[in-house]
Amino acid sequence: MKRRTSQRAALEMVFQKEDRPMGVEEILNAGRKIVRTLNQATVYRNLKIMVDNGELIQINHPAMGTLYERTGKGHHHHFYCRICGRVFELPGCGLDSKKAAPKGFITEEHEIFLFGVCPSCAK
Amino acid sequence: MKRRTSQRAALEMVFQKEDRPMGVEEILNAGRKIVRTLNQATVYRNLKIMVDNGELIQINHPAMGTLYERTGKGHHHHFYCRICGRVFELPGCGLDSKKAAPKGFITEEHEIFLFGVCPSCAK
């Protein structure tokens, strides 16, 4: 039986407020502003539960390491700005699935990571 | 001054023989068949040197973690077979750079990871 704890509620608030991919430390710090005693292990355990629940997905970003973001955004990919270090979610997909892999390979999923400069840092 | 040691030579032999992306443990095991006393720390140090030299590049694969592959293959991406667990290098690129990111984002680089079933496992 699943229990509703203040710790898990805090994590849900964090993701609701900051609706973007976040790392564990960032999540922990934001969560501690709501529940001061929030523990690292609890964050890891709840993130895993939320991923299993389908509330979150885990991203393994080549530059930023492990990030978590809310589900329900549709197919999208990630843009990493090398100036400000933020990760943006870009809707849509520029992959031509016919050219992606040679004959014989059955492509079921894909992930695209873009690197460059975001609009606000480009100015 | 750089010295040519049997350990580094062994690593170069491993990459020459198995010309595909490999993880540290796999590299270590293969290297130990050539130099029995080969140490983990030595592998890490030499992989770093070889990356700095431009002989190897490091890949951060979402499913396989850190991999190393030889340079000089041109632009390509990686296919992960969920059956055999191998990572394949696919030449070419199916990304339409115009559709990849919205206006305002300056895309300098990208990485694509494909997931599915490879030709030999599909049979």
Next chain:
DNA sequence: GTCTATGCAAACGTTTTGCAGTGGG
């Protein structure tokens, strides 16, 4: 002989786990 590269072990950062105790149901 010099001094870089190695092997070993300890340190490190991140994530996981064991355990006793708190608190949601």
Next chain:
DNA sequence: CCCACTGCAAAACGTTTGCATAGAC
């Protein structure tokens, strides 16, 4: 009053580093 969840500390995992010494030059 249970027992799932928490906090804490230890363990686990991949990677890095300090140090004495082997070995390339």
